[in-house]
Amino acid sequence: MASLTPPPRRFVKLRRLLLRLGMSLCLPLLTSLPHTARADTPVLRVLAWPGYVESEVVREFEARHQVRVELTVIDTDEALWQKVTATQGPAFDVFAVNTAELQRYVASNHVQPIDTTRIANIERQQPRFRQTAAIPGLVRPSPHGERVYAIPFTYSAMGLIYDKRQMQVPPSSIHALWDPQWRGKVIAYNGGSHNFSLAAQTLGLTTPFHIPPDQLEPSVTKLIELRRNALGFYTQPEESVHLFVRHKAALMFANYGMQQVHLLRAAGVDVGYVIPREGALAWLDCWAIPRDAHHAALAHAWINHLLDRTASQLLVTRQGLANTVDPVDQRMGGSNLVWLQPVEDAAQRERLWGRIHTGNRLSKVLTP
Amino acid sequence: MRLGIVWRTGIAMALIGVLAAGLTGYYGYTESRALLQTAAEQRLLTATRVLARQLSVGLDTASRDALMLAQHPGTIVLLDTWHRQEPEARGSTMAAMFKTILQTRPEYFQMRLIAATDHGAERVRVERSEDGLSRTPEDALREKGHYPFVVETLALPNGAVYVSRASLYPESPRHEGGARPALQVATPVYGPHAQAMGLLVIDIDLDRLFTQLAADLPATLSLYLSNSDGDFLIHPDPKQAFAFDRGQRALIQDAFPETRKLMGAPSEDIQQVVTTQVSNASDQALVAAFVRHRLTGVHNDEGYVIGLGQPLRDVLADADQLGRTSLRIALAFSALAIVLAALLARRLSKPLQQLLRAIREFGHGSHDAPLPLPVLRHDEFGTLARAIDEMQGQIRAQFASLELKQHELDRLASHDTLTGLPNRRLFMDRLTQAMARARRHQSELALLFIDLDNFKDINDNEGHAAGDDVLKLMSQRMTALVREVDTVARLGGDEFIILLDGADDREEITLIAQRMVDVLRQPVIYEGKLLQCGASIGISCFPEDATDMTELIAAADQAMYRAKHSGRNQLCFASSGEENKVRSGP
Numbered sequence: 001m002a003s004l005t006p007p008p009r010r011f012v013k014l015r016r017l018l019l020r021l022g023m024s025l026c027l028p029l030l031t032s033l034p035h036t037a038r039a040d041t042p043v044l045r046v047l048a049w050p051g052y053v054e055s056e057v058v059r060e061f062e063a064r065h066q067v068r069v070e071l072t073v074i075d076t077d078e079a080l081w082q083k084v085t086a087t088q089g090p091a092f093d094v095f096a097v098n099t100a101e102l103q104r105y106v107a108s109n110h111v112q113p114i115d116t117t118r119i120a121n122i123e124r125q126q127p128r129f130r131q132t133a134a135i136p137g138l139v140r141p142s143p144h145g146e147r148v149y150a151i152p153f154t155y156s157a158m159g160l161i162y163d164k165r166q167m168q169v170p171p172s173s174i175h176a177l178w179d180p181q182w183r184g185k186v187i188a189y190n191g192g193s194h195n196f197s198l199a200a201q202t203l204g205l206t207t208p209f210h211i212p213p214d215q216l217e218p219s220v221t222k223l224i225e226l227r228r229n230a231l232g233f234y235t236q237p238e239e240s241v242h243l244f245v246r247h248k249a250a251l252m253f254a255n256y257g258m259q260q261v262h263l264l265r266a267a268g269v270d271v272g273y274v275i276p277r278e279g280a281l282a283w284l285d286c287w288a289i290p291r292d293a294h295h296a297a298l299a300h301a302w303i304n305h306l307l308d309r310t311a312s313q314l315l316v317t318r319q320g321l322a323n324t325v326d327p328v329d330q331r332m333g334g335s336n337l338v339w340l341q342p343v344e345d346a347a348q349r350e351r352l353w354g355r356i357h358t359g360n361r362l363s364k365v366l367t368p
Numbered sequence: 369m370r371l372g373i374v375w376r377t378g379i380a381m382a383l384i385g386v387l388a389a390g391l392t393g394y395y396g397y398t399e400s401r402a403l404l405q406t407a408a409e410q411r412l413l414t415a416t417r418v419l420a421r422q423l424s425v426g427l428d429t430a431s432r433d434a435l436m437l438a439q440h441p442g443t444i445v446l447l448d449t450w451h452r453q454e455p456e457a458r459g460s461t462m463a464a465m466f467k468t469i470l471q472t473r474p475e476y477f478q479m480r481l482i483a484a485t486d487h488g489a490e491r492v493r494v495e496r497s498e499d500g501l502s503r504t505p506e507d508a509l510r511e512k513g514h515y516p517f518v519v520e521t522l523a524l525p526n527g528a529v530y531v532s533r534a535s536l537y538p539e540s541p542r543h544e545g546g547a548r549p550a551l552q553v554a555t556p557v558y559g560p561h562a563q564a565m566g567l568l569v570i571d572i573d574l575d576r577l578f579t580q581l582a583a584d585l586p587a588t589l590s591l592y593l594s595n596s597d598g599d600f601l602i603h604p605d606p607k608q609a610f611a612f613d614r615g616q617r618a619l620i621q622d623a624f625p626e627t628r629k630l631m632g633a634p635s636e637d638i639q640q641v642v643t644t645q646v647s648n649a650s651d652q653a654l655v656a657a658f659v660r661h662r663l664t665g666v667h668n669d670e671g672y673v674i675g676l677g678q679p680l681r682d683v684l685a686d687a688d689q690l691g692r693t694s695l696r697i698a699l700a701f702s703a704l705a706i707v708l709a710a711l712l713a714r715r716l717s718k719p720l721q722q723l724l725r726a727i728r729e730f731g732h733g734s735h736d737a738p739l740p741l742p743v744l745r746h747d748e749f750g751t752l753a754r755a756i757d758e759m760q761g762q763i764r765a766q767f768a769s770l771e772l773k774q775h776e777l778d779r780l781a782s783h784d785t786l787t788g789l790p791n792r793r794l795f796m797d798r799l800t801q802a803m804a805r806a807r808r809h810q811s812e813l814a815l816l817f818i819d820l821d822n823f824k825d826i827n828d829n830e831g832h833a834a835g836d837d838v839l840k841l842m843s844q845r846m847t848a849l850v851r852e853v854d855t856v857a858r859l860g861g862d863e864f865i866i867l868l869d870g871a872d873d874r875e876e877i878t879l880i881a882q883r884m885v886d887v888l889r890q891p892v893i894y895e896g897k898l899l900q901c902g903a904s905i906g907i908s909c910f911p912e913d914a915t916d917m918t919e920l921i922a923a924a925d926q927a928m929y930r931a932k933h934s935g936r937n938q939l940c941f942a943s944s945g946e947e948n949k950v951r952s953g954p
Contacts, residue, residue, distance in 0.1 A: 047615070073615040083615070184519075228487040230514045247519060359490070359510025 042067045044298050047074055047083055047095035049285065050237050051259055051319040052154070057311045065301055075235035076191045077101050078350045084290055085110055091292045094299040096153060098283040099137045100209070100340035106140060106149050111288045113147035118300040121307035121325075122151065129324040136341070138286065150286030151303050154321045156257030157280040157337050158194065164270045166250040174202055174253075174276045178222075182250050183229050187243050189255035190233035192353030193343050194281060198253065199223050201278045201338075208281070209341040216352075220365050223356050233357060241267055262320025275336050282337035374720060378713030385705020393698030400694075401687040405655070408683040409642040413657040415585060416676045417640065420661040422581045423674065426475065427663060430553040430570050431529040433469055437462075437481075438557045438568040439527075447483055447557060447565040450491060455506060459492040463503045466494035470501050475580055477537075477550070478571035481557075484522055484564050488513025491566070517552045521567040524667055526558040531668040534574055534593075534601045536613055549574040549601050549610060578602055588682055592656070592675035594620040598631055601672075620658070620673055630660040630673055644680060653680035719749040723756060730760055784858040786836055787843035795857035795865060799917055802869050806910055812872035814909045816881055817924035818846070820862035820888070821902035821936040834894045838901055845887045849880065865924070874909075874941075881905050881939045889937050904932040905939040913942045 044067050046053065058069045072092070074080045084095055084105065097105065105111045116122055122130060129152040132138045139146050160171050166185070177186050177198075189195065197208035199222040203215060211219055227233075231247050234240035237256045241263045244252055254260045254273065264271045287303040289296055305311065312323040322328070343349060355365040437443055446453075446462055459481070466479040478495040482488055490509040494501055512518045521530040532554070536547035552569050559565040574593070582591050593602035598619040603609040611618035621628045626643035645654040656677035663671065719742045726739040738760055741753040782794035790798070799815075806813050820842060827835035839862065846856045846864060855867040866884075871877050888903040906928025914920040923942035931940035 071616070073617075075615070079615065227514055228511065231519065232514050232516055243516075359488075359512050359514075361507070361511070364508065 042295055042298065043070050043090075044068070044094070044295055044302060045070045045072070045090060045092045046302065047072050047080060047092050049073065049096055050075060050256070051321065052096055052285075052315070053306075054311070054314045054318060057306070057314065060310060061302065061305050064305070065298060067295075067298060069302075077193055077346070078191070081346070091294055092290055093293040093295045094287055094289050094302050096285050097150065097288055098285050098340050099135060099150070100283070100342050101346075102150050102286065102288060103137050103342040104346065105288065105290075106137070110291050111149050112291050112293070112296065113142075113149060114151060114289060114303070115300060116148055116151075118297075119151060119304045119307070121304045124307060124312075124325045125152070126324060126326070126328060128328070135284065136339075150288040151307070152284055152286050152324045153306060154315055154323055155282065155284040156259065156321060157275060157282040158189075158253065158255050158257055159273050159275045159280045161244075161252040161254045161261055161264065161271050161273055163244075163248075163250045164272050166248075167272075170272055170274045171251060172274070172277055174198060174278050176251055176276075177253060178202070178225055178229055180229065184231050185248075185250040186226075186230045187240060187249045187252040188226060188230050188233050189240075189253055190235050190353075190357060191255065192350035193346055194255060195223055195226070195353055196349045197281055197340075197343065199226070201281075207341070208338065210344045217362075217366060220352060220356065221362060223353065224362060224365070227356055227359075237263055245269060256321075258320045258322070277336070279336045279338040281340060283340045372717070374713050374717040377716070378709045381712060382706045382709035385709060386702040389698045389701035389705060393694040393701075397687075397691050397694040400690050401684070404687045404690070405683055408678070409655060409657065412589075412655060412676055412678055413640060413642055413659070415589070416657040416659045416674055419581055419585075419591075419676065420659045420672075420674045423577070423661060423672070424663065426572075426577055426581065427531060427553060429473070430476070430572060431531075431555070433473070434529060434553055434555040434568050434570050435527065437465065437469075438555045440465075443481065443557055443568065444559055444565065446481070447491065448559060450483065462492045463494050466492065467501050467503075470494060470496055475572055475577040476570050477548075477573045477576070478569075480569040480571070481566060482512055482518060482569060483566040485566075487511040488515070488518045517554055517569070518567065520667070521554040521556050521569075522564045524556050524564075526556065526562070528667055529553060529555045531663055534595055534672075536610055537571060547610075547613075574601060585676070588679060590654070590677040592620065592658070592673075592677065594627075594673045594675075596631070596671050596673075598622075598627070598673070604677075620675070624656055624658065624675070627658050627673060627675075630658060645677070654678065655680050655683050719745065719753070723749070723753060727756060730763075736764075787840055787858050789843050789847070789864070790855060790857040792857065792859050795855060795859070795867070796917070798855045799867055799920075802867060803910060803915075803917060803920075805869075811870050812910060812912070814868040814871040814877045814907055815920055815924040816866040816868065816877075816884065817906040817908070817921070817928040818864040818866065818884070818888075818903050819928055819932060820864075821904060821932070822900060823862040826899050826901060830894060830897070830899065834899065837894050838892050838899060841892050842888055842901065842903070845890075846884065849884055849887060865921070871909075877907060877909070878939070881907055885937050885939055902937040904928055904936060906931055906942065907939060908942040 044061075046069055048071060050073055053071055058071060061067070062069055072083065074083065077098075080095065080097060080101070081104065084092060085108070102111070128134070132148050132152075133146065135152065138150050138152075139148055141147075160174070160176065162171055162176075176182065177188060196211060196219055199219040200208040200211050200215070202222055203218055205211065205215060231249055232243050234243055237260050240252060240254075240256075240260055243249060244264060245267055252260070258273070261271060261273045287306060289299045289303075293299050307325065312325045315321045315323045316326065352365055442461060446459060450458060462481055470476050470479060476496070478493065480490055480494075481492040482490050489511050490504070493504040493509060495504060517530060517532040520532075524530055530553070532552040534549055534551045537550035550571050550573055552571055554567050554569040556564040557566045557568055578591055578593065582589070585591075590604040591602055592600065592604075594600050598621045599610070599612050600608045600618045600620060600623075601610060603618070608618040608623075621631055624643050624645055626641045629641055630639070640657065640659045642655070642657045645656060654677040656675050658673050658675040661672045661674050722739075722742055726741050729739050741757050742749055743753045743757050744750065745753065782790055782797075784791045802813050805811070820838075823835065823838065826838055839858075843856065843858065843864070846866065850856060850866060850868070853869050855869075857865050857867075859865050868877060868880065871880075885903055885905060888901065891898045891900050893899070906924045906926065908914065908920050908923035908927060910920055913923040927940045927942040931938040934940065
């Protein structure tokens, strides 16, 4: 076995040197190879709300389907609408939207029907989420039978979060947000639709989702009053927690519901959560597929993946949100929920709220 | 063909030379390349630090502008008496001051005086637009009490400055569109009763600020700015800047993993890093320097990371030039090494060849005229040559001595020791040759067989020494009487024989023989005594008497006996009746 005998010592160093020289010549060639393969990987473009898609979930999906996921996080309905309906830039493949907002997309033909047979994990969902026909807005009739446009994913109510140390008595009404006692201690959400609904609730309108023209000015006035009573406005859950902790807020309108309670408690704040007597706005977010999605098949696989164990568990444990596969969250307060519905004019609500938020006075806000 | 050691040495030396040149070139190149890259990185780092310092200076300037205005008595009076003043005229002095400052500071795009009362109502606001500087009319002024920078600033003590996070301005681009990266520098305005009456805000356009700061930097450098979370605020690719505002993350830690060291908990240890970003396309690889910049003297809940990137290609351009030069130098020196090795090999081989030729020639026997050796050299070849020369001398001396001894031995073998005359053996040789010659030339020769008379008596009476003396003397006399070509030999005892070559004249032979008899009968003086000796001579002739050597000698011997019997001092021919008679002496 001559080949096993070690080479003479004097050649070892020379060999190493030659090896080094050879490697320095060959390495650039080797390292340049893997990159060429990556360019062809399909990219699934996902639009989701904060906390919906954890990085583990993305990695799992990417590994299973040999794709790359480009996640875009939105924090207002308006931003979501603009991105899905944008005519420029690459189209998104799948997005998370609440049942009320979904109506806009279905009506304007911006979403495509979902083939539920391709989403096996629907079987894992609770019966009330499987009966899509019973949930307003998910199903539309068509000449070929009923078509499903979205798959329920998570839900929550927009209750009130309060600091138990500052408020010995839990707030019972959304009027607490306007209470001068808590001036500079109130945090609210920076979004038009919900804030106008909130104003409508305060004004005692029959439905918060339809503000008659004669009630527009009172609503705006109400929101300006809210602005004047507020410490600040947020769009993201983390941002709300930062504001709450840094400025020792007492009361917060929880747009993300339990998700914020979860984060605040994790940050060490002793907070309570209540559903006001006017009823809390509640949302059920679903996955939908845009009409012009590039990877509809992958989008179906994505929805299926998000109903799987990992994503469902993380939604509960890390975000404090409810999923659709476990039994219904009892904290939801049952009857006193006002499920979101399409509003009379979402664009107008956003425009007006934008003016209110930048600090304009009533006259400037109402300028046509 | 097997190469000689000289050429193998030459090739080895050439290889060593090439290797040395190559390795020197290679390591020189790699070391210099590393040095060049380090130097470029240091330059980049220095430029980045200068930039960070300029940012500080820029913000410091803004802070001082804000403080100067906030502490101006007119500002306090304005806020205090706002509602008592005429709506048309109030704040015009302040607006004029804002305009003056905005004109000299292109990076400011807006200045505001905001009241602590009336929900943070803006009192005076001057903004820069494409149409120039303009004061916002009062009915367009806004309430800003719900903005973090207002809340934060109003909570500060007198004389403190707040610098906000960088954000896009207008604050809600979704509603109004067209946003730019901006930050607010604000300071509270304190009244006489130590209460914050409002705040003075300067909005700074970050793009413009950095365009100014980076104006002196080469165009190939790219500028990066991130907040303390790593979100890009300024990036050569606009899609990467403020990505969080569009719902995506573009983090400096992801683009440049080394910058992770700068993130997280503020540590005093690492404030700057230099990193190389390897890209898919090698021509896009970057060398980038990052400096974590914490704002000092102002209230700010975050710092910034400022970075400058330079294409690796530019950094290594010098190194590549160096590489080419190194390669050329290495090649030139390799060629030189090969030439020198060849010359050296030639120089070495020449004396070696000379030595070799000399030794070979010497070995072939030309001892007397050896080839010249390089004995005059002062190196090892000289020493070797001298040693060989000495050895050759010794060998020559040995040979000479051997030759001498051989010569002596030869003489001893062919001559009589007492008289020095050729002995029987030599005589027989010469006779053989002479007979062969005579046969070839059909010439003749004669043998004279001589026996001394009375010698036994002298020997017996006077002793052997006297006998020897007589024999010596007689041999001298005989030799003196013949020609040089003739041979006188002693056969033993008192018997001699003489070969007369070419003697064909019987008269002449007789004459010689007779003279011989006469000379030999002359008395010999030995120790004062006269000793009487004589000789009897028998003569045989070739080819007349015999053609065979033995017979010829025998014939001469018999003739000598006849001469002896016929009385002493006689001579006698072997043949012919007449001549056959013994001739007596005269």
